Amino acid sequence: xxxxxxxxxxxxxxxxxxxxxxxxxxxxxxxxxxxxxxxxxxxxxxxxxxxxxxxxxxxxxxxxxxxxxxxxxxxxxxxxxxxxxxxxxxxxxxxxxxxxxxxxxxxxxxxxxxxxxxxxxxxxxxxxxxxxxxxxxxxxxxxxxxxxxxxxxxxxxxxxxxxxxxxxxxxxxxxxxxxxxxxxxxxxxxxxxxxxxxxxxxxxxxxxxxxxxxxxxxxxxxxxxxxxxxxxxxxxxxxxxxxxxxxxxxxxxxxxxxxxxxxxxxxxxxxxxxxxxxxxxxxxxxxxxxxxxxxxxxxxxxxxxxxxxxxxxxxxxxxxxxxxxxxxxxxxxxxxxxxxxxxxxxxxxxxxxxxxxxxxxxxxxxxxxxxxx
Numbered sequence: 001x002x003x004x005x006x007x008x009x010x011x012x013x014x015x016x017x018x019x020x021x022x023x024x025x026x027x028x029x030x031x032x033x034x035x036x037x038x039x040x041x042x043x044x045x046x047x048x049x050x051x052x053x054x055x056x057x058x059x060x061x062x063x064x065x066x067x068x069x070x071x072x073x074x075x076x077x078x079x080x081x082x083x084x085x086x087x088x089x090x091x092x093x094x095x096x097x098x099x100x101x102x103x104x105x106x107x108x109x110x111x112x113x114x115x116x117x118x119x120x121x122x123x124x125x126x127x128x129x130x131x132x133x134x135x136x137x138x139x140x141x142x143x144x145x146x147x148x149x150x151x152x153x154x155x156x157x158x159x160x161x162x163x164x165x166x167x168x169x170x171x172x173x174x175x176x177x178x179x180x181x182x183x184x185x186x187x188x189x190x191x192x193x194x195x196x197x198x199x200x201x202x203x204x205x206x207x208x209x210x211x212x213x214x215x216x217x218x219x220x221x222x223x224x225x226x227x228x229x230x231x232x233x234x235x236x237x238x239x240x241x242x243x244x245x246x247x248x249x250x251x252x253x254x255x256x257x258x259x260x261x262x263x264x265x266x267x268x269x270x271x272x273x274x275x276x277x278x279x280x281x282x283x284x285x286x287x288x289x290x291x292x293x294x295x296x297x298x299x300x301x302x303x304x305x306x307x308x309x310x311x312x313x314x315x316x317x318x319x320x321x322x323x324x325x326x327x328x329x330x331x332x333x334x335x336x337x338x339x340x341x342x343x344x345x346x347x348x349x350x351x352x353x354x355x356x357x358x359x360x361x362x363x364x365x366x367x368x369x370x371x372x373x
Contacts, residue, residue, distance in 0.1 A: 060090025
C-alpha cells in the first residue's frame with residue numbers, strides 16, 4: 001500500500017505525537033525526507049506533545065540531511081522514542097540510534113544495517129584522495145555515535161561494523177548490541193522480501209515505487225501565496241483553510257504530484273482566477289522543465305550570437321585599419337614624369353617612317369576638324 005514518505009500524526013488525547021520517516025533521506029531522490037521539513041514538523045509537535053514517536057522504514061540516503069535530523073532528535077527535551085518497523089539501513093540505522101538509551105524499539109521481523117559512508121565522485125588522484133579523507137571524517141563521527149549506543153570503543157566499532165562491509169542485524173541482534181532496548185510484538189511491514197540479498201538499486205526501486213509525495217507540500221506552496229499561511233501538520237487543517245472556495249484545489253492536493261494531469265491543473269487555475277487571486281499559477285513539472293530547457297537553449301543561442309557579433313566587430317576594425325592605411329598611401333605625391341628618352345639601342349622597324357613631325361594628328365583628329373572646322 002502506498003503511503004506518504006513523510007507523515008506527521010498528532011494524537012492530542014494521549015499527548016503523543018508521531019512522525020513516520022519512510023523511504024529515502026535527502027532531497028536528491030525523487031521522493032525523500034529532508035532535514036528542513038523534518039525540523040519544522042518536529043518543532044511543531046514539540047509544542048503540542050510531551051512524547052514523540054518516530055517510526056523508521058528507510059534504506060538510508062544523504063548523511064548531510066540525516067545528521068541534522070539525528071541532532072534535532074537527540075537534542076530534544078521531550079521524550080523521544082524511535083521505532084524500526086521495516087528496515088533501518090545506513091543513515092536510517094543512525095536515525096534509529098538518535099533516541100536516548102531506553103527509548104529505542106524494533107518490530108519483530110525488522111532489520112537494521114550499518115556500514116561506512118560512501119559517495120560518488122570523479123577527478124584526479126589528488127581530488128579523490130581528498131574525498132576519501134572527507135569520508136574518513138564522516139566515519140569518525142558515525143563511529144562515535146554508534147559507540148555511544150553500544151558501549152564499545154570507536155576503534156571496536158570501526159573494526160566490527162564500519163569495516164567497509166554491510167552488517168545486517170535482526171531485532172535480537174540489535175538488542176544484544178545495545179542498538180535497541182525493546183522488541184515490539186508488532187510485526188514489521190512494508191519491506192522487500194529477502195532484503196539482505198538485494199542490491200541498493202533494487203531496494204531503491206522498491207521504496208520509490210511505494211512512497212507518495214506528501215500532499216501538504218502542494219497545499220503549503222499554494223496557501224502561502226493565497227493566504228500567507230501554511231497548512232499545518234494535519235490534513236484537516238488544510239481542508240479548513242481551503243474552505244468551500246477551492247474544491248478543485250482541495251481535490252488536487254490529495255493526489256500525488258506524479259498523478260497530476262494537465263486538465264486538473266487547468267481546472268485549479270480557473271478556480272484561482274475566478275476567486276480573483278493574482279500572482280498564482282500552477283504548472284506541471286514537465287511543463288516547467290520544458291520552459292527551463294527552452295530558456296537554457298535561448299541563453300546558449302544568445303551567447304553564440306554574441307560571440308559572432310564580437311568576431312564581426314573585430315573584422316570590421318581590421319578592415320577599417322586597412323582602409324586607413326590605403327588612404328595614407330594615396331596622399332603621397334607621385335614623382336614627376338620624365339620626357340621619353342631614346343638612344344641608339346631603340347629598335348625601329350625597317351622601312352618605317354622616321355620623319356619628325358611637329359604636330360601629330362590621328363585620324364580621329366582629322367575627322368573632328370572636318371566636322372567642326
